[in-house]
Amino acid sequence: MSNETKQVITRIGETDQLYLTNNTPSLALERADLRLQLVILSHVRQEQLHFLQEAIVLLEQARIEYDEMPLSIYLNLSLYLAKAYMIYYELTKEQRFALITQQILKPLAHHDHLDIYFFLAYASAVKQEQALTRHWLIKYVSCFNHDLELLHAHPAFDLIRKEDWFKALIRKKAH
Incomplete structure (x- = not known):
């Protein structure tokens, strides 16, 4: 140990x-x-x-x-x-654990909290809900302390990294 x-x-x-x-x-x-x-x-x-x-x-x-x-x-x-x-x-x-995560955090999304948006995007990506993933990621990167490296590295976002909207979102925030 x-x-x-x-x-x-x-x-x-x-x-x-x-x-x-x-x-x-x-x-x-x-x-x-x-x-x-x-x-x-x-x-x-x-x-x-x-x-x-x-x-x-x-x-x-x-x-x-x-x-x-x-x-x-x-x-x-x-x-x-x-x-x-x-x-x-x-x-x-x-995937039921991603659903539970959404149920916990959706009622708190109005608090404009970086980590809430991240976990909602993560759970949505796991459930392959692309529109919700996009929605929460847009809110996530609109927060001051967002972490673009985390979005590049996190495996939950592997499938959407190829999407034009994701590339545009990252490119817009990187500059």
């Missing part, structure tokens, strides 16, 4: 103890993030699925458990949840 994995597991123990005395949405976010880190660090599919399921439960529960929380925390919980479901998609190739 690597040192990084040991550190993550140690921190999971610490945050799980904190949960018993003072649970907060921020703590739930940290606890879920630690489990997502273990998904990335693990090379055993069953472990990955286990930690992914734990992260999803923590995030889902935190989103509904608290009557009030700062919008930024709610958005982060939602984005981490979308990320978890898309990791689930990457592990299983089941």
